Amino acid sequence: MHRIHFLAALIALLFWHDSLGAAQTTRWPNGALVAVSLSYDDALDSQLDIAIPALDRHGFRASFYVPASYSGMQRRLEEWRQLAQHGHELGNHTLFHSCHPERPWVEPEQDLERYTLKQITREIQTANTFLKALDGLSERTLAPPCSDLTIAGESYLPSVSADFIAVRGRDNGLPPGSQALFAADGLDGAALVRFVQDNSSPGMLIHIVFHGVGGDILPVTEAAHEQLLEFLAQHRQVYWVDTYREIMLHVRRRGD
Numbered sequence: 001m002h003r004i005h006f007l008a009a010l011i012a013l014l015f016w017h018d019s020l021g022a023a024q025t026t027r028w029p030n031g032a033l034v035a036v037s038l039s040y041d042d043a044l045d046s047q048l049d050i051a052i053p054a055l056d057r058h059g060f061r062a063s064f065y066v067p068a069s070y071s072g073m074q075r076r077l078e079e080w081r082q083l084a085q086h087g088h089e090l091g092n093h094t095l096f097h098s099c100h101p102e103r104p105w106v107e108p109e110q111d112l113e114r115y116t117l118k119q120i121t122r123e124i125q126t127a128n129t130f131l132k133a134l135d136g137l138s139e140r141t142l143a144p145p146c147s148d149l150t151i152a153g154e155s156y157l158p159s160v161s162a163d164f165i166a167v168r169g170r171d172n173g174l175p176p177g178s179q180a181l182f183a184a185d186g187l188d189g190a191a192l193v194r195f196v197q198d199n200s201s202p203g204m205l206i207h208i209v210f211h212g213v214g215g216d217i218l219p220v221t222e223a224a225h226e227q228l229l230e231f232l233a234q235h236r237q238v239y240w241v242d243t244y245r246e247i248m249l250h251v252r253r254r255g256d
Contacts (some may be wrong), residue, residue, distance in 0.1 A: 044216040064088060069128075077134075101113055117159055140245065142164045165252065169207075189227025
């Protein structure tokens with residue numbers, strides 16, 4: 001979509017947004033049309049070295065879902081603490097990033113099917129305690145590793161739901177169809193921008209999930225990451241970019 005056509009479409013959507021009743025669509029701060037949650041999984045070095053400086057240059061806050069046992073967390077603990085002090089979110093990604101075993105990289109000790117509900121509940125709650133020691137916060141969000149939620153066919157979310165204000169990828173009280181989630185892994189900047197454009201309907205919450213940025217696992221290039229941030233920065237009147245925690249706290253305050 002050409003820039004002029006996109007801007008024309010945004011203007012039309014903004015008029016539509018103003019004409020809707022408050023009960024029909026979630027209202028975002030400062031009259032923004034769409035909320036955008038940028039999240040970064042797995043406590044990777046490139047997130048500290050490349051993603052954080054880029055986010056800070058644009059004045060954006062993001063969510064970092066960190067497995068507490070990962071070496072990238074343990075080696076650079078003070079930097080993760082400082083990240084939280086500057087307004088970014090440390091989210092729960094469990095202790096050991098356990099997933100279902102069909103993925104070839106899942107080690108036996110990470111096999112979620114070998115867990116009990118009691119084990120995963122304790123692991124997630126322990127990760128919350130660890131994160132609170134870093135940022136002092138009690139209100140937190142969860143990103144289940146690999147989006148895997150079941151043990152022997154039973155979801156573990158009921159066991160931990162009281163410990164979180166929201167779970168990435170779930171409705172969390174938002175209207176059906178009002179969220180779009182996109183894995184950025186390996187995509188170029190044009191594809192990232194296009195996903196945002198294609199989902200820019202009034203009241204939407206767009207999640208974009210990163211792993212490596214300019215390196216590490218499942219990376220996007222530094223240039224692709226920057227292209228997305230520049231696009232969002234150029235259209236601040238349309239996109240409210242903030243941590244997933246702050247977005248969901250806003251939803252709770254408004255009752256949307």
